[in-house]
Amino acid sequence: MSELLQSLPNWQPYGTPKYFGILILALLPIIIALFFRRRLPIYESLVSVAFITLMFGGAKYQQFFALLFYLVWQAIVVFAYQTYRQKADNKWVFFFSVLISLLPLIIVKVMPAVLGVNSLLGFLGISYLTFRSVTMIMEMRDGELKAVTFWPFFRFMNFMPTISSGPIDRFRRFNEDYLNPPSRDVYLSMIEKAVWSLMLGAFYKFIMAHIFGDILLPKAQQFALHAGGLFNWQTLLVMYAYGFYLFFDFAGYSLFAIGISYLMGIKTPTNFNKPFIARDLKDFWNRWHMSLSFWFRDFVFMRLVYIMMKRKIFKNRNTTSSVAYLLNMTLMGFWHGVTWYYIAYGVFHGxxxxxxxxxxxxxxxxxxxxxxxxxxxxxxxxxxHALGIFITFNVVMLSLLLFSGFLDQLWFHHFPK
Known part of the structure; x- marks a missing residue:
């Protein structure tokens, strides 16, 4: 098995025009079937498995085995908790189940910071799959999800278009789309949106992200490092170049994932909605990486507020929400990685x-x-309104400079000749 995987090419999702060409050809039977409001469940699963396997082919073959282990682990945790939840509801069993579901991701995030080596459990997309499984456990606790069977679970966890970097979907919404194929008129409008998403995504990722990330950013970093010091005007160039690069690269990827999802009859949630015209930070987080920010809002922030108010930890509601904001965003920083600049990024936004x-x-x-x-x-x-946009834009760009890790290099790992 290992030799077979090593002999396969390593295809990064949405990396080249060749990838898109082969993917569209593979999706043609699915598109034709959906035109007649039919699903091809076995073929769809085979396409997803094939492209996921190629994502972990070649030098990354070990990640394929990590993915298999991870899926077995999550299946055991989710279905064990579902069986328990049908009979009882102890909060400590719930907390333990969430912790066990998070454990592989925690190990993957913590090991590089503590031991200086990457965990063998790591693979591309582990964070986004963890959001899926933890959401299912939480919705089972809330009584919103009651009867999940293996194949819908497998289909949801291994949905190929969004497996590596989202957008983050939720089981009930996804499964409803899957079980109810769109009418012909609706599907034709979905194809139209898919084509637009793919074209706009290509412009973002292959043109704009290339300009800011491959052409402007390296030169700006070189100038800023040469200037040295705690901060210099050249670092402002790094700040804006990286901020725009990150947006166009990630938004482009998200548009690709949404476009392919729509071709497969699944209305994957939007991830970006003109974030740089946000009037304030709250508006920004309603526009930036929306599936992530909404997940943290629903499953972390709101629950923190509820728990603190129920236990009357703070008398003032404003103090409660402020503490919840800080904890919520700090946790989001930790989710990105256990480094000071990711954590500082979370605290900054909190x-x-x-x-x-x-x-x-x-x-x-x-x-x-x-x-x-x-x-x-x-x-x-x-x-x-314009002043609010201007201030928010620059505050966000400053936070993204912090997120980039460049300041870590400038301050702690830069040794001028």
């Missing part, structure tokens, strides 16, 4: 959201007082 909420409340108080005194309200027009 503090930013606290300040954002404070200002919204403060503005309401000021306007209430001014209205009572017969004074005009604080201005809220196109100019203040």
């Amino acid at each position: 503090v930013g959201l606290i300040i954002n909420d404070w200002w919204v409340r403060r503005k309401k108080t000021i306007n209430k007082t001014r209205k009572k005194n017969g004074q005009p309200l604080l201005p809220d027009n196109k100019w203040t």
Whole structure:
């Protein structure tokens, strides 16, 4: 088996025009069947397995075995908890099940930071598969998910278009799409959206991301490192080049995944919605990596708020939400990796959201007082809106500079000649 995997090519998802050509040809029977409102479950599974296998072919063959181990692990955890939940509901069993489901990801994230080596359990997409399995356990606890069988679980976990980097979907929404193929008119509109997503994704990833990431960013980094110091104006070039590169690269990938999903009759959620025109940080997180931010909002932030309010940890609701913001975003930082700059990125946004909420409340108080005194309200027009966009854009870019890890190189690993 190992020799066979090593002999296969290593195809990174959506990496080359050749990949798209072969993928579209493989999807043609699925597209034709959906045109007649039919599913080809066995063929769809074979296509997903084939492209996932090629994703881990060649030098990355060990990741294929890590994926197999991971799927068995998650199947045992999810179905064991489902069996238990049908009979009882102990919160500690729930917490333990979530922890066991998270354990492979925790090991993969922590080992490089603690031991300096990558875990053999790691593979491309482990974070996004973990979101899927943990969501199922949480929805089983909430009583929203009651009867999951093996094949729908396997189909959901191994859905090829989104397996490596999302967008993050949820089982009930995905399964409803799968079990109810769209009508012909609806599917034709889905194909139209798929074509647009693939074209826009190609523009983002192969043109814009190439310009910012391959041409501008290396030169900006070279200039900034040569200048040295804690900060220099050349680092601003790095900040903007990296920020735009990250957006176009990730948004392009997400558009590819959405386009292929739509061709397969699955309305995978949107991941980016013009994030750089956000008026404030809260608006930004409703536009940036939306499937991730909504997941943390629903399954971390809201639960933290509920627990703290139920136990009356803080008397003030604003204090409760502020602590929840900070914990939620710090956890998101840890999810990206156990390095100081990822964690600082999470804390940065946690503090930013606290300040954002404070200002919204403060503005309401000021306007209430001014209205009572017969004074005009604080201005809220196109100019203040533009100012909000400008400030938010630059705050976000600063946070992405932190996220990039370049400051770590500039401050701690740069030794000028």
